[in-house]
Amino acid sequence: MEITKNKVLVLAPHTDDGELGCGGTIAKFREEGKDVYYAAFSSAKESLPHGMPDNTLELEVREATNRLGIPEDHLIIKPYTVRKLNYERQNVLEDMVQMKKDLRPDLVFMPSPNDLHQDHYTVAMECMRAFKEVSILAYELPWNNINFNTQAFVKLDKKHIDKKVHALEAYESQMKRSYLNKEFIFSWARTRGVQIKTTYAETFEVIRWII
């Protein structure tokens, strides 16, 4: 059964979270002609390796989302400071309320409420507040999850994982991070695929599903 949600908003606390959590699904949805928006709340310039220009992650997220087929005018980058999103919780909420009015998504992706990263948790909490009448799926980031309920799956083909890897390779400034490893990305997608007797998949927690 194809899902009937056609306007999708991916909420990423930092550039790269959306590609990691649901990059294969974004690639598949774009192939199916769904309208996909991507909002990053921080381009984490404070976490860049020493000496790199401040806009490095901004340029990288532009390239990465482009590789997944997201049009340039569907990318929103907010200027919050990394690790301090909770200090601006109300502003984050108001940004999301504005996105809801402007974009009218019928499906929103967010980090898991079980995510340990303070910025991820803030985005998850404010998303549930802002999008009360919208279907929400929460994506998995295993290195930040102690528990994750694998309730929903999107079946994917190898070409979708190839696109996910290609998108993540745009993050040249982050390549030392173990979760950006190609073998890991494929193994993770295989693990989720095996759970539902298919080859590759991404899994999600169901926060709210409106039929």
Ligand SMILES: [Zn+2]
């Ligand atoms: Zn993050």
